[in-house]
Amino acid sequence: MTDPRPAPDTCMSGPARFVLALCVLMLAGAVWLITMPEEDTDGKPVPQDQAAAECLALGDGPEPRGTPVQRLAMQVGDDWLRMYVADDPRWVQVCEGNQYGHYQGFGSIIEEPPGQGLHFFGGYDAVVKPKVLMGALPAGATAIEARLASGEVLRGTHDGVYFAIWSPDATVEGATVTATGADGKAIATAPAPVG
Incomplete structure (x- = not known):
């Protein structure tokens, strides 16, 4: 009668098969990682000037009959904001982006300012997504800031006429x-407009 068990040199124990299978899986995973295509993030940085020009070219709202002129530029970390104003018609365009290009544009007609006080652009749309406040300074103003509902204070940027208060990480609504x-x-x- 023959022994039904295979010869010891032709078989592997259960733990040895497990280790072998684990090694094969690890090797396959390493090959996959090496040959895997890079994640599609348009991973090349885009110069700010180029990204802002693309944002302006897309436009938002009625086509400005005048030429939008850059009035403000702000940057926080990799995020940036630029504000452009055209005089005919009176139009403001805001472009936001980061190192990979622009991610948002917003435009609004500039209404006639009130006699005195702060003048926000865009009425209910003055709060942009709601990260930006924009408007015109009152006569004699040399600084502008917003106290957020959280108590945080954001200092705005201005050019003597126009201002923007912006934070890519905080909500300015209700400030x-x-x-x-x-x-x-x-x-x-004045209270910030509520969008």
């Missing part, structure tokens, strides 16, 4: 906006 003069005294305070 209290204050314009101050050279002496640090408040000239105008």
